[in-house]
Amino acid sequence: MASTATGCPRGALSDFSLLDPQVQADPWAFYQRLHEERPVYRMPETGIYVVSRYEDVRAVLLDTTNYSNVLLAMEALQGDNGRRYQAILKEKGWEHVHVLHRTDPPKHSTHRRLVDRVFTPKRVREILPQIEALAHQLIDRFIERGECELISEFALPLPGMILGEQLGLDKNEFARFQKWALAMLATSNEVMSDERLREIAEIELDAQHYLAEIFEARRVNPTGDLISNLVHSAQEGEEPFTVHELQNLLNQLITGGYETTTSAIAHGLWLLILYPDQLAKLRARPELLKNFVEETLRFESPVQGIMRSVTRDVTLNGTDLKAGDTLLLRFGAANQDAAKFPEPRNFDIERTNANSHLGFGLGIHYCLGQQLARQEIQAAIKILLERMDNFALSRDMPAAPYVLSLNFRPLKELPIRFTKRAA
Numbered sequence: 001m002a003s004t005a006t007g008c009p010r011g012a013l014s015d016f017s018l019l020d021p022q023v024q025a026d027p028w029a030f031y032q033r034l035h036e037e038r039p040v041y042r043m044p045e046t047g048i049y050v051v052s053r054y055e056d057v058r059a060v061l062l063d064t065t066n067y068s069n070v071l072l073a074m075e076a077l078q079g080d081n082g083r084r085y086q087a088i089l090k091e092k093g094w095e096h097v098h099v100l101h102r103t104d105p106p107k108h109s110t111h112r113r114l115v116d117r118v119f120t121p122k123r124v125r126e127i128l129p130q131i132e133a134l135a136h137q138l139i140d141r142f143i144e145r146g147e148c149e150l151i152s153e154f155a156l157p158l159p160g161m162i163l164g165e166q167l168g169l170d171k172n173e174f175a176r177f178q179k180w181a182l183a184m185l186a187t188s189n190e191v192m193s194d195e196r197l198r199e200i201a202e203i204e205l206d207a208q209h210y211l212a213e214i215f216e217a218r219r220v221n222p223t224g225d226l227i228s229n230l231v232h233s234a235q236e237g238e239e240p241f242t243v244h245e246l247q248n249l250l251n252q253l254i255t256g257g258y259e260t261t262t263s264a265i266a267h268g269l270w271l272l273i274l275y276p277d278q279l280a281k282l283r284a285r286p287e288l289l290k291n292f293v294e295e296t297l298r299f300e301s302p303v304q305g306i307m308r309s310v311t312r313d314v315t316l317n318g319t320d321l322k323a324g325d326t327l328l329l330r331f332g333a334a335n336q337d338a339a340k341f342p343e344p345r346n347f348d349i350e351r352t353n354a355n356s357h358l359g360f361g362l363g364i365h366y367c368l369g370q371q372l373a374r375q376e377i378q379a380a381i382k383i384l385l386e387r388m389d390n391f392a393l394s395r396d397m398p399a400a401p402y403v404l405s406l407n408f409r410p411l412k413e414l415p416i417r418f419t420k421r422a423a
Helices: 021-025 028-037 054-062 073-078 080-092 107-116 121-126 128-140 150-155 157-167 171-186 194-220 226-231 243-274 276-284 286-300 370-387
Strands: 040-042 049-051 147-149 306-310 314-316 319-321 326-329 388-393 415-420
Touching: 049 054, 054 314, 054 326, 080 194, 121 128, 121 370, 128 150, 128 157, 128 370, 147 150, 150 157, 150 243, 150 370, 157 171, 157 226, 157 243, 157 370, 171 194, 171 243, 194 226, 194 243, 226 243, 243 276, 243 286, 243 370, 243 388, 276 286, 286 370, 370 388
Parallel strands: 049 326
Antiparallel strands: 040 049, 147 415, 306 326, 314 319, 388 415
16 A cells, blocks of 8 residues: 555565565565565566666666567566467557567667657647646536545546647547556556457557557648657658557557556645645645655656566576566666665655656656656646645545556545635
8 A cells, every 4th residue: 555564574475476466556565575585586477587676677777788678568478368469469450569668779769769859848848738727627627526536537637638639639538548558558467368368459459440540641631749740750761650660659658648647646646645744845845846746756656667678698686687588677666775765665755866766767768758747747736736625535445446457556546535725
């Protein structure tokens, strides 16, 4: 749970699994044991190596020689089921291929150059008024009730509608797009039955065929939205993205935009409920808002992990790895490393190095949308605090409050009550 750090679990490390919903919901003591006993730990269920210490995770992120992004986390986790999933997509749509964050230099450099022309800091700055206006509009719908379910009524539609509008999709279909995102993420986050795999494939195929029509429309008639700009991002002498590559680019943008920012906004408000002293400090010193966001991202780490493959035999913190091994870089554990963040389960919005967290990655694969995500989280929390007071849970959270996920940390719901602040 977000509110506590329990004592270290007893028994062998192999008695605990990151695929266990209980461990996923409250992983902090397990992470502490990994730091102390097995900083590079081979998961017996999958053979994947979990890298938990901050400096080790950082070193792998910055080393594109010994560690590669050219892998599909789906296949690493699903095995034969992953290959069947690819076959279904290939038969009816477009299978997953290596683009952008699934590539290494020099291909990654080419893709990143094309995408960076679209996701500019100037564009992000220009949409801040739009983010703030939408936040107020969403709050207007429930503020007189004195309660809401924050995720479905605010934390999801805010980034969902903004990204939809920027991409050039119908912003009012954000719930459909989130369903796509959860399906696209599912193959890398849960071990699937054949029935579940086919169900998820159909949802992703729905997304692919919807997007294919938009790619073709934007190719013929550019409109200035992000999809249009990606379709036309190549300059003279450069190869444009193929439809196949565009499908996988949008997969990455949709999964990033419709899940992690929602999770961070929800966790941010929940933490303010759990830690009223920090809420009082933030109200007294609004200039701490940016650091509050960074501490939230460190403390809860909406992206708990990301995978890499080993390119050659190498030793990492005393553990011998072989070429072809898969690593799970555990951002959630690295951000709880006491060697980097003293008293890591102390939520402290004045923590001086909070922005050193690895929640957005590091190096050449640093998250493409991190500027937009930070801006949306800051705006969301700022406006919630301006419009409301006396936040509290309106009912107890469920015993298992998180959606089952190996690499992400989404809350199922966040029911809150509040009082309206005087204008």
